[in-house]
Amino acid sequence: MGHQRIWTKMQQHFQDIQVCSSCNCSTDLQFVSLFEGFLEWAISIGNSVNGFPLLVIEISDKPGEEETKPAFKYIGNVHGDEPVGRELLINLANWLCDNYLKDPLAKLIVENVHLHLLPSMNPDGFSLRKRGNANNIDLNRDFPDQFFSLNDDEDSRQPETRAIMNWLRDIRFTASATLHGGALVANYPWDGSEDKRTKYYGCPDDDAFRFMASIYSHSHYNMSSSKEFLSGITNGAAWYPLYGGMQDWNYIHAGCFELTLEISDNKWPNSTELPILWKYNKMSLLNLVASLVKTGVHGRIYSSVDGKPLPGSITVSGINYTVTAGKTLGDYHRFLAPRDKYEVVATMIGYKSKNTTIWLDDGPVTLDFVLDPEVSIKESVVQNVYDCDCNSKSTQEFVQFLWGAHLEVFFILIVILGFLLFLFQRRAKIKVPTSRQLSGSKKTVEV
Template sequence: MSPLFLLLPLVILTLASTLSFRYHSNSETEQYLSMISATNPSIAHLYSIGRSVRGQKLWVLALGLSPHRHTVGIPEFKYVANIHGNEVLGRELLLQLIDNLVNGYRNNEPWSLQLLNSTRIHILPTMNPDGFDNADTDCVYIQGRYNYNGIDLNRNFPDAFDGPQWNQQPEKHREPEVRAVIGWLKTETFVLSANLHGGALVASYPYDNSNGSELVGGASITPDDDVFVHLAKVYSLNHPSMRDKNDECGDTLFKDGITNGFEWYPITGGMQDYNYVWAQCLEITLELSCCKFPPAKDLPALWADNRKALLAYIQQVHLGVKGQVFDGSGVPVQNAVVEVKGRRNICPFRTDRHGEYYRLLLPGNYSFTVTYPGHEVLTETLSVPYGPDQYSAMKHDFWLRRTNVTTDRTPVNLAPNCNYVLRLEGGGSISRFTWTDVAMGLGLVVALRSQID
């Protein structure tokens, strides 16, 4: 064994224990994340969600009391940076955030203990490592923005408003980095997320696109617009200049430092809309610096500007209500539809494989309707308090009652481009189809008719 190999752990430890304010290469970032995972196994777990075009792994560090796997009742949160390879500040902010959280936990600091004891936090410092390798240090130019295939990754996701034909295209039309994130969203039930960009100073929220029916004034409004506005303001109001000085980047002044994405400028195939529509994860986009590649000397001040906001935003994962849905036998059930009156989402929110649901809601009274084949429709009104201060959303389980008829007549809430599951009464196969499938006459309408005839 060579002396250099023996010294490698010491080099990695030195890199991590003295995380400096500079730009770290992809290999240095990987070494740092590996060290954190190896030296803090009780709260940190490093895993890869896939590879870039050039084969570089997309590394994610999970932090929490159960970093290796989901715990029922503990919400999943994520930060993603560097989707545009030349927008680099987010990479370093997320490394500093990891350092801050881990050291805070080691030192028994209450804020870190509370966050990591109540939340599983996933951090992907770079979604576009190939673009970063090609990036120029210029503040404005776009060299390095795209992946190695020359594709803008934040225009490559399926788009709810771009027509069913495009949404149904095979996965080969997606870039590997995008496929990796889509696959990631299928393995974890993320509740809240943000992606970090550069080139402006504003918190942007969905929708980024529209087919017209969502337009209110110049904005494209989601059913959860009040929550999105709140989330964006949590970040902007905890940042010392985002609220009042965002026009310094050359844009018009954004009131309160926030903007609806479509109202700012529409995009197709964006990641935040995909998260919200298909993964029932509320995500916003954070533009964190006028300069896309700020000088390294500015990094300490930029970290100081964003630290409080990054932590406050994570805490918002505890808004609203969480719980499980149980069937007539007392078993948690997957794919039960959990809807809130007045918030008809393009894809209805459904329970995960643990029978869990999470609904981010501001304090108030809400009427919930829970639908599951073979069971009576359940409607309950809940009074929701403000959860983030207590690091826990309100917990409420729904208990369903079986219907007394032999044919399941449970109402099916269909929406375009969403996957549905039909379970025949008494067991049997599960059919998956979309509204588009039915409209195209692929024969799956027979499965639907068996549920309602």
């Protein structure tokens, strides 16, 4: 992937980062632990303005490998003065290490989800204790926007923004969430509206996003009992419109369902409050990741010709959104809210599409598609012509031979061929009724 991989076998845990209300202290994350038989990887996906590496913790029973498991990412500290998410993601990594062989939920996540944690997207802003990065740019306004021409020049974007965009070009994340501070609510797309008005502006997967947001809110200690936000969730544009945000860009351009989570009313609390904040958010963080394998439709797309995986596309009838299967393994993961039924359609250029109906009222569905190639008679004839290994010089000499001194012989051959063709047509006319009767008695059904 072009990322710098740091892999050191060490039997130690990630050290806790302590956020103090009176100082800016940080902990070096450039190490990896080998704990209880499974690995963590630290991956540098880029650097900040001041050259600090953006380090991602990769948690899986097969780190560094491309798998058919869905991938999930958490990003913290997008705004430098909102460090609680940074702390909680370190705690999350520690907890998964400690409980992999002890807790069923930890085991479920490690073995069935490829989890990535970026504790700090904005290390420079954290060091300066300000919202923006070292260039004083709000990173959650620095992504291309669907409604207005913002940040269309990739070279002019901040290095932290470019690092995230390149990261998502390398890895197909099924879902993700960013951790913010200053409120207590789970926010979902769209973040902006077409006319800049503050109003509910839902995306095609509004039901799925409301379900995702509710998982976090109802697993939280008190988020769902919010007096400001019904059930502790909100549509972004209904709260306040913003443009150039990372959440909408993920959904539109990366096929990734992303939430923006406001996890603490106080942006920069005293370090003594961190254990309480971890306790309040722990089950929300875990259940949101686990939801990838507890619902939705998952599977692979194959070719019926050779059985090889196909990088096809998955759509759901009535939802204007496409999920792309992996180029190597042909795997797809489509997050959906539980309900009676969905019609799922698999397509691939050069192949016949297939569709089927699934029910998601009780758990996830595994659905593989085997697609048949779409080949016409015309294409076969054209292919045969191109495959013909003819010698152009010999053909030219043969034509010259026919149209030269042997013109009379050529004329006689034409007369003979015409007579034979006449006899053949008469014979065919006699057999037409019989042929139609036979063809009508046979029926082929493809499932």
